[in-house]
Amino acid sequence: MSLSLRRKMIPWWFAAPGLVWLIVFFAVPIFNQISVSLMSGDPEVGFELTWSFSTYADAVRDYHTQFLRSIGYAGLATIIDLIIAFPLAYFIAYKAGRFKGLLLLLVILPFFVSQVMRTASWQLILNDQGWAVARMQDLGIVSDGGQFLATGKAVVFGIAYNFLPFMVLPLYATLDRIDRRLIEAASDLYCSRFTAFRKVTLPLAVPGIFAGSLLVFIPACGDYINSSILGSSNTTMIGNVIQSKFLNVLDYPSAAALSFILMGVILLGIALYGRVLGTKNLTELAG
Amino acid sequence: MREDRARAERALEESLETAFAQRSSRRSFVGRSAGAMLLAGGLGSFLSACGITGTATKNVEALRAEAERVNHPKVPIGNWVFANWPLYMDKSVLKDFDREFGGKVKYVEEINDNNEFFGKVRQQLTQGRNIGRDIVVLTDPMAAKWVRSGFVSPYDKKNVPNAKNLVPNLQSIGYDPERQFTLPFQSGAVSLGYDIRATGGEIKSIKELFNPKYKGKTTMLTEPYDSASTVLIMQGKDPAKATLDDMLGAIEYIAEQNEKGQFRRFTGNDFTTDLTKGNVAIVLAYSGDMVQLQADNPNLRFAYAEEGCITFTDNLMLPAKVAHPYAAETMMNFLYEPEIAAKLCAYINYISPVDGIRPILEKSDPEIAENELIFPPDDVRKRLKLYPSLSTSEEQTMYEAMAKVTGG
Structure with missing residues (x-):
């Protein structure tokens, strides 16, 4: 092999592990599932590729409710997480001093327990006769004699709880990295603290908000654990439908088609969101 | 120190620059990666172009004939795998088994749901490959599906003499009238x-x-x-x-x-x-x-x-192409010894399919022996119905x- 060829190959060698990973664990499964989504048949005789695009149309027709619900729940949970996580991340980054590390550890500590266990624990805490629901009744969040579990509220709450750290960590990373001198400069130029926050801190935190929202919204859209543990038959999300299609009904084409529609919808959503917040933000955060 | 580091960094930069001398622009790099991905995709669709094999009824008669001739010689137990539901075993029974028969059972609590577990091993089963488990425990309708699809191996009754202790009402079931492929674990x-x-x-x-x-x-x-x-x-x-x-x-x-x-x-x-x-x-x-x-x-x-x-009954079964049938049969036989079955019953509290454990429990664990959920009274037994x-x-x-x- 000539020297120049060998040199040309070097970047490929660098990229090789990542590429192999992408091909084996992303490209192959994706294309495989695309072809599954275009198959038809039944579990008894098997499924064959027949380019049956109607599966997609049927999936949208039959499950648009669950799609919309998933997007709604995931969106609400993302907003709730943003509202909770921003002040928290701000506090950790600016005010926590030597407790920073400890507080960050506390944020991720629940992750040492499996998500199913954590969610099932909420099922115990939020029981109808429990203290938590009684307080929510006092506050008017739950109607008197009403319940919190097996409702959409419980599912949104569960998602928000489970994905909160995904919002806190990128927000913290961005806020912590903001050059404090910029804020000082703002106050030197007679900005009030609020204006400095609004005109300096917040815009610089946008990459964190963007990354955090994606990290919460994307997995939340496909989540099925919260709905199956905290919800009812009226709170089913698209993840539950895909799971049941795949494992119980053994309708692999529909399951695959639903997954791709979900992926498409999410990609579209992200593209729009990126437009609004500026697409470079993610790469800026990574840099 | 600092100078050394700067020099090292410069050297690295230079070498990288040379490496990228004919730098593929990011775009062309991405383009080529996409090409590679397309190639992989082609492979993917090639793989799946074969389709997904169905679970159509196999020749059950052939399987039954195989069951008539089955002969699993006695071999050392070795390492083998028992897949079961969570909280469905007194682990000391497993230790006793290893001690008595040698070898080492790898006991995996991986079956949380019949359909989910089937989804996990379906591909190997339909392709006629070994699934790496020697005993699986599946509930009636799923057990029936495995039998009619030929996903099971018959067990050698000579190695399971204790199967004679199976309670009369379970000795035959529609999908396996002679219990050639399934042996009740608990009901x-x-x-x-x-x-x-x-x-x-x-x-x-x-x-x-x-x-x-x-x-x-x-x-x-x-x-x-x-x-x-x-x-x-x-x-x-x-x-x-x-x-x-x-x-x-x-x-x-x-x-x-x-x-x-x-x-x-x-x-x-x-x-x-x-x-x-x-x-x-x-x-x-x-x-x-x-x-x-x-x-x-x-x-x-x-x-x-x-x-x-x-x-409902959960059944002990040997999957098709089972690797350690003798170990699995020895375990089935062990679980059908009344003393062991009684111990298990006292621990997991389901209805045991093994005859003769009640007198043992009356002595060791009278409360269990009196429990109607574990020993349904006769009038209840008459009202028990089977799945469609x-x-x-x-x-x-x-x-x-x-x-x-x-x-x-």
């Missing part, structure tokens, strides 16, 4: 669990699950084999003889009730939380789970419904209909 019943404080009295009939008095205060099982069959029993039909249409009719009934808000939610084994926490009054329950709940809270009751109730037998595509239709009701 249980599907019927009514309730909190007597919430109901204000004893509950006897399945109709109470649908009583408007308990609107929103009941739960139903997601599994149509359990819930729809129970509805059929309430309607006076024998689920064992039920057709797909009967099941669909029962699911339709469940759907109507659900629309009226009768059920708080659909559950699997997790009906226990809603019941113990007082969120609901009556649930459709598995008897085995109720034994433990009652031990903690005597107000929780289980009733074998007067109309009858479904009994449906083909794989009928099953699919049934699950599809049920999924529409449960929202999935």
